[in-house]
Amino acid sequence: MIYESSALAVAVFAAFVASVLVLSFKLAARAKSVGGYFAAHGTVGWFTNGIAFAGDYLSAASFLGICGMIAFHGYDGFLYSIGYLAGWIVALLVIAEPVKRLGKYTLADALNAKFNSRGVKMVGAISTLVISLFYLVPQMVGAGALVKPLLGLPHWAGVSIVGVVVTVIVATAGMVSTTWVQFIKGTLLVIICAFVVVLLLERGFILPSTPITQDEVQTLTKVGEQTWVNGAPMTPANQLDSRLRERHGVGFGSVSALSNGGVATGPLGPVEYIEQFSGATITTWRKGTDASGATTFTPVERTGADLLLPGSSPTFKGVRSDNLGSKLDFLSLMLALFLGTASLPHILIRYYTVKDARAARKSTVVGIGAIGVFYVLTLFLGIGAMTSGALDPTDSNMAAPLLARTFGNGLFAVISAVAFTTVLGTVSGLIMAGAGAVAHDLLKDVCRFKLSDAAQVRAAKWTAVGLGAAAIACGIVFEKMNVTFLVGWAFNIAASANLPALVMLLFWKRTTKQGVIAAMIVGLVSSLGWVLLSADTFEKVYGYSAAAATDAALMPFSQPAIVTVPLGFLVLVLVSLATASRPASSPPASSAAAA
Amino acid sequence: MSQLRRGARWLAPVLFSIYCACYAAFVLSAAFCTFEAGQPVGGLAAQSIGGLNVAVVAGFGLILGAFVLALVYARFGAHRDAAEKAQ
Numbered sequence: 001m002i003y004e005s006s007a008l009a010v011a012v013f014a015a016f017v018a019s020v021l022v023l024s025f026k027l028a029a030r031a032k033s034v035g036g037y038f039a040a041h042g043t044v045g046w047f048t049n050g051i052a053f054a055g056d057y058l059s060a061a062s063f064l065g066i067c068g069m070i071a072f073h074g075y076d077g078f079l080y081s082i083g084y085l086a087g088w089i090v091a092l093l094v095i096a097e098p099v100k101r102l103g104k105y106t107l108a109d110a111l112n113a114k115f116n117s118r119g120v121k122m123v124g125a126i127s128t129l130v131i132s133l134f135y136l137v138p139q140m141v142g143a144g145a146l147v148k149p150l151l152g153l154p155h156w157a158g159v160s161i162v163g164v165v166v167t168v169i170v171a172t173a174g175m176v177s178t179t180w181v182q183f184i185k186g187t188l189l190v191i192i193c194a195f196v197v198v199l200l201l202e203r204g205f206i207l208p209s210t211p212i213t214q215d216e217v218q219t220l221t222k223v224g225e226q227t228w229v230n231g232a233p234m235t236p237a238n239q240l241d242s243r244l245r246e247r248h249g250v251g252f253g254s255v256s257a258l259s260n261g262g263v264a265t266g267p268l269g270p271v272e273y274i275e276q277f278s279g280a281t282i283t284t285w286r287k288g289t290d291a292s293g294a295t296t297f298t299p300v301e302r303t304g305a306d307l308l309l310p311g312s313s314p315t316f317k318g319v320r321s322d323n324l325g326s327k328l329d330f331l332s333l334m335l336a337l338f339l340g341t342a343s344l345p346h347i348l349i350r351y352y353t354v355k356d357a358r359a360a361r362k363s364t365v366v367g368i369g370a371i372g373v374f375y376v377l378t379l380f381l382g383i384g385a386m387t388s389g390a391l392d393p394t395d396s397n398m399a400a401p402l403l404a405r406t407f408g409n410g411l412f413a414v415i416s417a418v419a420f421t422t423v424l425g426t427v428s429g430l431i432m433a434g435a436g437a438v439a440h441d442l443l444k445d446v447c448r449f450k451l452s453d454a455a456q457v458r459a460a461k462w463t464a465v466g467l468g469a470a471a472i473a474c475g476i477v478f479e480k481m482n483v484t485f486l487v488g489w490a491f492n493i494a495a496s497a498n499l500p501a502l503v504m505l506l507f508w509k510r511t512t513k514q515g516v517i518a519a520m521i522v523g524l525v526s527s528l529g530w531v532l533l534s535a536d537t538f539e540k541v542y543g544y545s546a547a548a549a550t551d552a553a554l555m556p557f558s559q560p561a562i563v564t565v566p567l568g569f570l571v572l573v574l575v576s577l578a579t580a581s582r583p584a585s586s587p588p589a590s591s592a593a594a595a
Numbered sequence: 596m597s598q599l600r601r602g603a604r605w606l607a608p609v610l611f612s613i614y615c616a617c618y619a620a621f622v623l624s625a626a627f628c629t630f631e632a633g634q635p636v637g638g639l640a641a642q643s644i645g646g647l648n649v650a651v652v653a654g655f656g657l658i659l660g661a662f663v664l665a666l667v668y669a670r671f672g673a674h675r676d677a678a679e680k681a682q
Contacts, residue, residue, distance in 0.1 A: 078654055079625075085658050086618050092665055093611040275646040309640055309650055310625050320630045327626045334622045358676050365665040372662045376655065 008413035010151050013420050017165055020184070020424070024169045024177035037174035037457045038105035038436050039352040046359040048183050050366020053350055055182030057084075057341075057367070058189055058374055059135070059426040059487070060142040060397075064419060066375075067403075068396030069315075070382020071253065072284065074307030076316045077382055081375035083334050087341025088371065092364040095342040098506045100351045100360035106436040107345040108445075111501055111520075115513040118446050123520045125441035127497045128345040130524065132430045132437075133474075134490040135346070136467075139430070140475025142397070143423045149398060150416040159475030162420070166427045167468030170435065171461045175353055178428045185418075185425035190370055192418050193377045199407050200384040201273055204265035205255045205280060208389075253391035256301055257281040270380070277304040277383050284386065285393035297393040307386075318557075325557045332559035333488065339565060340491030343498035346426075346433040431467045438463040485540055489531050492561050497523035500568035508576075515576030523568035530560035606671050610664050617660065621653050 031037040044052070062084065069077030103110035108124025140159050147158025169177050258265065259279025268276060284307070286300045306312070311320035315333070318326025341347065351360045385391060385399035388406045392398050401419060405412035439460035444451050451459060500523060501516045531537055536558035538549035621639075628638030629650075639650035 075650055075654075082621070082654050082657050085661055086614070089611065089614045089661050089664065092668065093607040093614075271645050271647065274651055278646065278648065278651075305648070306635075308648055309629065309635055311630065319625050320633045322632060330626055331622060334618075338618060358672065361672050362669060365669045368662050368665045372658050375658055379651075379654075 009416040012417035027173040046362040049363035052182040053367030054370035055186030067400040071385035071399035073313035076313040083337025091342040097357040125437040128437040163472035329557035332562035336561035339495035343494035346429040496527035496564035514579040519572035534558035
């Protein structure tokens with residue numbers, strides 16, 4: 001409703017796509033061997049790899065989702081920034097160097113380094129595919145959702161463009177081109193976001209030039225694709241944002257009052273910006289449901305100080321509740337974010353693209369720097385979107401691009417293109433992880449097909465094509481479904497299935513292959529089973545009302561990690577002790593590999 | 596040199612424990628010390644430096660702290676690598 005497709009956005013995106021495709025074809029010669037295709041021969045520089053980590057990790061959920069959540073619910077979106085970044089400490093201090101020493105191309109390689117077991121390989125590959133799939137679907141659906149308002153194309157076109165481009169990138173030059181796509185995306189994302197924040201600080205906060213009158217305070221109701229304004233279908237004449245823009249110079253989401261009673265703050269420093277926001281009164285938009293069950297959006301005045309505290313959003317409301325189950329749900333999600341990052345297969349395979357453990361460590365530090373800068377910026381971007389009169393109350397994911405539009409259509413076009421590149425970078429990493437799991441782990445090591453180097457690369461390329469097609473199909477099929485929560489599932493499953501096995505393999509010498517297999521299966525099944533039987537899933541997936549979902553749920557809270565991660569460790573220890581035929585004489589895998 | 600190796604062995608666990616403690620304190624404080632009956636009573640809602648609340652300062656602190664720890668680890672790791680190379 002408040003979007004116009006921009007030819008400039010299409011041009012910027014087309015230029016980016018053309019350049020990465022040219023790059024991919026040029027680099028294809030370097031990816032003919034297995035080592036070249038899966039790990040870029042281990043020749044990627046540590047700095048390039050560090051920025052590529054940022055490009056791989058900062059998905060659409062990070063860029064659009066977090067900015068949108070902050071714009072609508074304040075501090076709660078920033079909790080994701082904190083949790084996602086904290087997870088990199090686990091990656092740096094626990095996982096990075098040993099995984100580099102142990103593995104070759106895939107997560108299953110590292111898990112199987114000590115055992116040479118088909119079972120470990122198979123479970124590792126299945127875990128990689130499940131996690132990658134849960135991560136992939138929201139990215140593809142997000143691509144379709146983005147393309148409609150930004151480029152004026154239908155949903156299927158957005159999904160297909162991203163799917164085809166990524167498939168070509170991965171199928172031509174594997175990890176070589178994937179690395180460069182992620183490097184370019186990571187660089188662009190951080191620089192452009194920093195630029196928007198600088199403009200935001202320079203502008204400060206501005207109040208509407210005249211107060212908004214009572215008759216202009218409206219309720220939006222969304223039924224299917226149709227939006228209604230105060231009970232009447234939305235038309236160009238009654239759509240609130242354009243009227244407010246004309247009369248008051250603002251649209252949705254604005255500052256109602258500043259702490260000093262002024263009308264504008266002028267340029268502010270970063271600390272002053274947060275301080276001024278904390279003392280201001282803000283008009284935000286609350287999502288609700290009317291008597292007929294239709295979704296409504298109504299304006300609510302809130303203090304900045306309240307918005308800078310956790311617990312405003314449905315996801316984190318447990319923080320403000322006195323109910324222990326709700327608090328455990330919050331603790332469990334924060335634990336999953338902390339432990340999940342270091343167990344994500346598409347992140348772990350980046351460690352194989354550098355030459356040694358030292359480069360793995362240095363690239364993680366660069367990654368933490370780039371990702372940390374971006375996450376600091378998210379709070380400013382979210383607050384800016386909340387107060388710049390540019391929100392679409394019916395779509396939180398559009399907060400960052402719409403904020404950019406308040407600085408001109410040029411920046412809007414660039415941010416829109418960057419949003420697409422965000423999807424490209426992450427999806428290419430996920431397909432790369434999946435291709436390795438199928439071609440290298442399942443076909444070569446589990447099924448024991450005799451594959452030459454060239455045949456293995458061919459198999460991986462065809463797998464990438466297949467995964468790309470599956471990703472396009474999922475993106476189209478799940479269009480109408482709210483799938484953003486699947487990223488949360490991926491973190492929970494990664495933390496529950498992979499982390500106990502990785503950590504114990506590295507640091508407990510009595511770990512057995514049976515223990516690893518059992519822990520991974522139990523972690524995978526228990527975390528997946530838990531989320532499928534939780535109130536969140538009953539509400540968001542099965543379509544129950546909030547109250548009915550709470551009654552129907554079989555689990556006391558929705559996020560499983562706080563139970564299933566310890567369960568994974570426990571199962572690994574018990575099964576390892578039970579299956580150890582004699583005291584292990586070999587040192588732990590990490591020391592063995594280091595020796 | 597052996598001291599350096601001993602230090603290297605303990606550095607990662609020590610830094611990891613420090614960060615875990617900070618993260619746990621932040622998360623537990625949000626869950627159990629900030630609200631009572633839905634109203635802010637302290638914890639992350641308390642005022643901190645520069646007119647900002649503890650939630651904002653602690654959030655930025657955890658992000659910047661991660662980077663500082665990473666730099667410390669990288670710096671020490673570089674010394675260790677140099678020592679190993681020299682040996």
